[in-house]
Amino acid sequence: METIMAFAVGGMVAGAVYLFLSRQLLRVLFGVILLSNAVNVAILLVGRLTPGQAPLIGQGQEVLGQGLANPLPQALILTAIVIGFGLLSFVLALVYRGYQELGTLDSSQMRTAEPEDAA
Amino acid sequence: MIAWLVASPILVPLTTAALCAVFWHRPALQRVLSLGGSTLLLILAGLLLARVMEGGVQVAQMGSWAAPFGITLVADTLSALMILIASVMALAVAVYALGDVDAVRERGGYHIIFQVLMVGVCGSFITGDLFNLYVWFEVMLISSFVLLSLGGTKEQIDGAIKYAGINLIATACFLLAVALLYGVTGTLNMADLAVRVPHVANKGLVSTIAVLFIIAFGMKAAVFPFFFWLHAAYHTPAVAVQAIFAGLLTKVGVYALLRCFTLIFTGDMGWTHGILMWIAGATMLTGALGSLAVRDLRRALSWQVVAHIGYMIMGLAIATPLAIAGTVFYLVHDIVVKTNLFLGAGVVRRLSGGDTSYARLGGLFTAAPILCVVLFVPLASLAGFPPFSGFWSKLLLVRAGLAVENWAIVAVALVTGLLTFWLVGRLWAEMVWKSNPAGDALGTASLGGAARVALVAPLVLLSAITVTIGLYAEPLMRVSAMAADGLVDPQAYIDAVLGAVPTTPTLVGAAEPAAMEVQP
Numbered sequence: 001m002e003t004i005m006a007f008a009v010g011g012m013v014a015g016a017v018y019l020f021l022s023r024q025l026l027r028v029l030f031g032v033i034l035l036s037n038a039v040n041v042a043i044l045l046v047g048r049l050t051p052g053q054a055p056l057i058g059q060g061q062e063v064l065g066q067g068l069a070n071p072l073p074q075a076l077i078l079t080a081i082v083i084g085f086g087l088l089s090f091v092l093a094l095v096y097r098g099y100q101e102l103g104t105l106d107s108s109q110m111r112t113a114e115p116e117d118a119a
Numbered sequence: 120m121i122a123w124l125v126a127s128p129i130l131v132p133l134t135t136a137a138l139c140a141v142f143w144h145r146p147a148l149q150r151v152l153s154l155g156g157s158t159l160l161l162i163l164a165g166l167l168l169a170r171v172m173e174g175g176v177q178v179a180q181m182g183s184w185a186a187p188f189g190i191t192l193v194a195d196t197l198s199a200l201m202i203l204i205a206s207v208m209a210l211a212v213a214v215y216a217l218g219d220v221d222a223v224r225e226r227g228g229y230h231i232i233f234q235v236l237m238v239g240v241c242g243s244f245i246t247g248d249l250f251n252l253y254v255w256f257e258v259m260l261i262s263s264f265v266l267l268s269l270g271g272t273k274e275q276i277d278g279a280i281k282y283a284g285i286n287l288i289a290t291a292c293f294l295l296a297v298a299l300l301y302g303v304t305g306t307l308n309m310a311d312l313a314v315r316v317p318h319v320a321n322k323g324l325v326s327t328i329a330v331l332f333i334i335a336f337g338m339k340a341a342v343f344p345f346f347f348w349l350h351a352a353y354h355t356p357a358v359a360v361q362a363i364f365a366g367l368l369t370k371v372g373v374y375a376l377l378r379c380f381t382l383i384f385t386g387d388m389g390w391t392h393g394i395l396m397w398i399a400g401a402t403m404l405t406g407a408l409g410s411l412a413v414r415d416l417r418r419a420l421s422w423q424v425v426a427h428i429g430y431m432i433m434g435l436a437i438a439t440p441l442a443i444a445g446t447v448f449y450l451v452h453d454i455v456v457k458t459n460l461f462l463g464a465g466v467v468r469r470l471s472g473g474d475t476s477y478a479r480l481g482g483l484f485t486a487a488p489i490l491c492v493v494l495f496v497p498l499a500s501l502a503g504f505p506p507f508s509g510f511w512s513k514l515l516l517v518r519a520g521l522a523v524e525n526w527a528i529v530a531v532a533l534v535t536g537l538l539t540f541w542l543v544g545r546l547w548a549e550m551v552w553k554s555n556p557a558g559d560a561l562g563t564a565s566l567g568g569a570a571r572v573a574l575v576a577p578l579v580l581l582s583a584i585t586v587t588i589g590l591y592a593e594p595l596m597r598v599s600a601m602a603a604d605g606l607v608d609p610q611a612y613i614d615a616v617l618g619a620v621p622t623t624p625t626l627v628g629a630a631e632p633a634a635m636e637v638q639p
Binding site: 020025028029032035036038039042043045046047072073076079080083086087088090091094095097098101102107110111112113114 | 281
């Protein structure tokens with residue numbers, strides 16, 4: 001299972017990199033979404049996959065027993081998802097504003113900040 | 120009590136931001152709050168540094184969760200020094216903003232976001248937990264996005280999109296590196312990582328993760344080959360924003376590299392620090408050459424931000440106590456000088472009518488002779504003239520390079536110094552000596568009473584700091600040496616965080632204990 005997941009993460013990263021290569025900014029952003037999801041799955045994976053083993057501490061015990069799910073990576077993913085969502089919605093709004101202001105989403109035509117003749 | 124002092128660099132700007140947000144419709148009150156908050160931060164940062172110098176590493180466990188289970192805030196000499204210098208910049212920029220930031224940007228929440236940016240910067244400096252560092256980076260990132268696009272000119276939106284794109288990717292790299300490191304060690308506390316990483320059996324995996332950290336922090340620090348976003352974005356926003364970005368944001372990346380590559384990744388220095396050495400050389404040269412290629416004051420300064428990151432990485436790559444002390448000294452010197460230069464370029468831009476291309480500059484000496492003298496200090500310090508601070512910091516690094524007989528990097532550092540000298544000469548000729556193409560340039564009197572004081576006072580303050588460091592380098596030299604000792608031998612840091620007797624935490628919930636690969 002972990003091997004399959006590892007390859008899935010690799011596939012997602014490859015897809016993200018392919019999308020980054022596009023000049024179309026929206027595709028680049030989709031690449032970012034794919035990459036951050038790949039990272040989130042990777043975090044889940046480094047916590048080891050333990051299906052059906054809820055992280056509950058048994059009566060009379062002080063720590064989790066072995067073989068139970070590790071709750072920390074899930075907390076990390078939750079934080080990362082929330083942060084990623086906030087950043088992404090801001091950037092989507094920014095790109096939309098950029099489309100309104102600059103009239104294009106083609107990154108090779110966005111030369112307002114760095115005009116080509118300003119050598 | 121000491122826990123409050125350690126947490127204060129986060130709490131003070133956060134409270135200031137919240138108070139500013141409460142008075143959303145009263146920009147005048149926000150200005151006062153922003154100034155007051157920055158002053159308070161400066162005082163507390165001074166107290167914290169004094170306390171650290173006197174009593175060693177100060178630690179605060181958040182929510183009384185003992186390390187490595189909870190989030191730890193750690194103030195060692197480096198952290199406290201960085202917070203102090205960041206708070207000086209915050210105050211200088213807050214004063215400058217009084218005369219610079221226009222009503223539209225103020226209504227858009229400039230003061231609030233500026234304080235939130237300071238929360239992120241100070242949080243990154245003081246945290247002792249890698250995931251927490253990621254969170255502070257995000258705080259810094261989202262506020263820098265807003266500050267960069269605040270005002271909404273075409274140029275700004277264009278710059279902000281590129282800046283946002285590259286930073287989202289850097290963030291994903293950072294998060295992935297943190298996750299993988301957690302996967303092999305089972306901890307995220309930096310001191311605990313310093314104990315466990317040497318015991319990880321799979322050394323190759325650790326080196327891979329280290330390189331991922333170099334990429335993640337390198338994008339923040341704008342080192343070669345990840346520097347291209349910086350000069351695309353840094354010259355676009357309001358001057359106060361540019362100054363704090365140029366002064367602080369890239370340096371946070373350098374700080375993170377310095378922290379991780381002296382504390383955590385010290386096992387395979389030949390490989391990791393070898394990469395850093397190449398990065399340092401290439402960063403210095405490309406930055407210096409780029410600054411000579413453009414014909415605009417602010418764009419040239421943006422390229423110079425890149426060039427001087429190279430010097431700091433060079434010190435880290437050499438990694439002797441002298442070199443690390445040089446890097447710390449350079450950080451302080453560079454933060455002051457870069458903030459000062461960008462603030463100065465903002466004043467020059469106003470005097471020359473909103474354009475800083477060389478073709479439009481000139482005649483500054485006849486129009487504003489005192490401003491020229493004030494500006495001469497950061498420019499000369501940038502080029503490394505004695506007796507300014509830039510001379511001592513370069514001297515330390517060059518001596519450290521010679522001591523380890525790495526002739527190539529010393530040669531690159533000196534050539535970069537020469538190229539910077541060339542640029543400073545050119546800037547001086549274009550900006551100060553040359554007669555103004557549009558007739559007589561305006562003097563600072565044209566800025567108007569209160570705005571004149573607000574715009575020029577921070578320049579005078581920062582130039583005075585540069586001169587003081589230059590003429591009386593001994594105290595900063597001593598603090599840098601102390602910080603370097605703490606970085607080269609991190610045992611005091613580890614003991615302070617984990618307690619003198621290292622706790623061996625139970626690895627909770629691990630599916631296979633052997634997979635954690637930690638030998639007792």
